[in-house]
Amino acid sequence: MKLLQELRRLRRLVRPLILEEVSEAAAEGRLEDNESYWEARRRQAQVDLRIHKLQEIISQSEVLVGNNLTPSQVRFNSRVKVCNLATGEILEFHLVSSVEADVAQGYLSVDSPMGRALLGRKVGERIGFHPPGGQRSYQILEIHMAGD
DSSP states (O other): OHHHHHHHHIIIIIHHHHHHHHHHHHTTSOSTTOHHHHHHHHHHHHHHHHHHHHHHHHHTOOOOOOTTSOTTBOOTTEEEEEEETTTOOEEEEEEEOTTTOBGGGTEEETTSHHHHHHTTOBTTOEEEEOOTTOOEEEEEEEEEETTO
16 A cells, blocks of 8 residues: 555656656756756656566555455454563554565564464464564454554
């Protein structure tokens, strides 16, 4: 979802503005010595590269509907609150694709060991998994669909 929003923003807003800057800078005269023209072209190349990368990621993405799981079960795009059974620490994660994952911001990949352990589980269930740091155990406290 965030990738599609970024792609739309780059295509509809950012790239047209940069193309306008390129045109304005080109109208100033000789291009060889025109630093503002070359800077605008560099930004255009960066934006074009990001657009291409986003298109590639999106075209290779799988749409996960999750309709085989009830809203009371953890699935893609769920927000899940869990309790670390060893420390009592309460954590909240939003389950997303590996491309969008950023654990520091609370975005957990469904492909991560914890993400895989959470999928299909319900409130009150305990999960255990073995990440590189050793055995972890959590209890699911809450499940919400993003936007709820």
